Amino acid sequence: MADIARLAGVSASTVSRALAGSPLVAKAKREEILKLARDRGYVVNSTARNLRLQRTQQVSVVIPLGHEAGQPLTDPFFVQMLGHLADEITTRGYGMLLQKILPPMEGWLDRLIGSQRSDGIIVIGQSTEHKALEAAARHYQPLVVWGGHLPRQHYCSVGSDNTGGALRAVSHLLETGRRRIVFLGETTAPEMRQRYEGYVQALAAGPRGTAEPHVVPAHMTPDAAYDAVRAALREGPRFDAVFAATDVIAISAMRAITASGLRVPQDVAVAGYDDVWLATQVTPSLTTVRQDMQRGARTLVDLLFRRIDGEETPSATMPAELVVRESTAPR
């Protein structure tokens, strides 16, 4: 900037004003400066500008992977969410700073906040970090979390109606005549826990002959879920339907069932959760609970920017809609 000032024969102050489009600068002078900057390829140094302005024009997007160290950042759900977030954030002229947090995670949130690397933080998935989020929210406003809404929670979260969505999916399985329905997945993360609760509620309201809840535990990765379902088919009690905590593992379940010589949906029906794009592409196509991720992403970003502006925003719960496809067709 000093260079430009010297070339234009004015002070740095004037250049700064001209570049900011200030009406204080004489029009002719302003245009001369603008032209000079353009010709010399000068762009304001954003670090210096941000230091002066006490902001960063960046938003951090964080994915804590505490509950699932092996879960790669290639998981379709995360990745689809990231795409939508990137769209929303960059549209607003902000940068999106992507971070992945692996165990041991001790103090990660405080460090991130303290470093002031970004003007706000979006956390995707509570993972095992509910307590840390709760603690941070006491003194740090611009924080929004994608996940389940918990009782007495103080941080701002956005998520779908996990319990209701799961309830509808499992009720649908019951309506199509299934009676021995297992839950596939983990129940540590709050969202997954809520889906499990919806599953339990649906079974409790099921007709006579409905089997008790039964969990086939599986890490939330494709391979782990595949192995878990194969083992369950070989060794465990019989079942005629699977409700999976996510689409990704639902699709693994379908493969495992087919590989075991059974048919989907005739022998075992499968339903998932998320409605990732993949769910429409597999054969048979997957019945699932849709979360409108684009809307979710937009809501997250909206709320975050309102918080950056100092507003106190409430959490939002989005509808979870059952999408019936081929994998749960009646026999």
Next chain:
Amino acid sequence: MADIARLAGVSASTVSRALAGSPLVAKAKREEILKLARDRGYVVNSTARNLRLQRTQQVSVVIPLGHEAGQPLTDPFFVQMLGHLADEITTRGYGMLLQKILPPMEGWLDRLIGSQRSDGIIVIGQSTEHKALEAAARHYQPLVVWGGHLPRQHYCSVGSDNTGGALRAVSHLLETGRRRIVFLGETTAPEMRQRYEGYVQALAAGPRGTAEPHVVPAHMTPDAAYDAVRAALREGPRFDAVFAATDVIAISAMRAITASGLRVPQDVAVAGYDDVWLATQVTPSLTTVRQDMQRGARTLVDLLFRRIDGEETPSATMPAELVVRESTAPR
């Protein structure tokens, strides 16, 4: 930092040194300062630190979408690549700043470089930006591009052997008895152009009775490709195989073929390019050309960091391996 200094009864210099673990600070004093900082939740302000150190500890990852404005950031290939890049970059203690560039893009690269928001730039896909990249590379070193390597190119690129991979895929189709093979997709982006050239070369070397090259033009989105293939089946000349520029549109082609009452692979064989995870999950599973994206991402990041350190690195071409699955089974 001034606070901490006052509380510890030392100067800011000493606090800075202690926090940096400098051996110059007396051990007792250092530990006292560290404890104080921990207790008060003090973390060094990264903007100020970066301004002083003339670096950002961030890498920009840019996706220019010039050739395909509608292409969402949810495209499986991009998104899988992003995941791997995020892994590699965060592992090195850097932040990953994600940007999406839409038309009109005039001057985006110079602005990005000029703003000094990041220490280096990774561009995913040349799109229509070959010239801009070429110009930027003349004066800006830390720039690495995922894409095809072009003759007389000066910027550093990493990509798979597009021509060779396509050649192998189409040769494989010929070997399984297909003779009327169409190319599905666009040929504007250099990588796609190279794949098209491999297709042409394979046909030129085909046996008697091999039909001339024929392009079914389609934007690189699932829906556009689906429509294009349906129209081609309804109106165009007959074909018994499709070589698609990417897996995403190959999968759309499969759906379109099935929806038209034909069978894959019996009536029409389909092969794609990329080997996204999805390719293994569809039925029939998709024959494709594998690009090892994890290795690709690692190479991109390696080269970028070497360039950040001032080294001049050459471009890298990675092997492209044919993966035969069900969608090209012989009749």
Next chain:
DNA sequence: TTGAAAGCGTTACCAA
């Protein structure tokens, strides 16, 4: 309408 100067929060040089 313009310029000088202060200050954003660090780090690093130089002196003590």
Next chain:
DNA sequence: TTGGTAACGCTTTCAA
């Protein structure tokens, strides 16, 4: 081993 001071590149107040 420590502290004072300058400097990183910018914006904004205050004064002219």
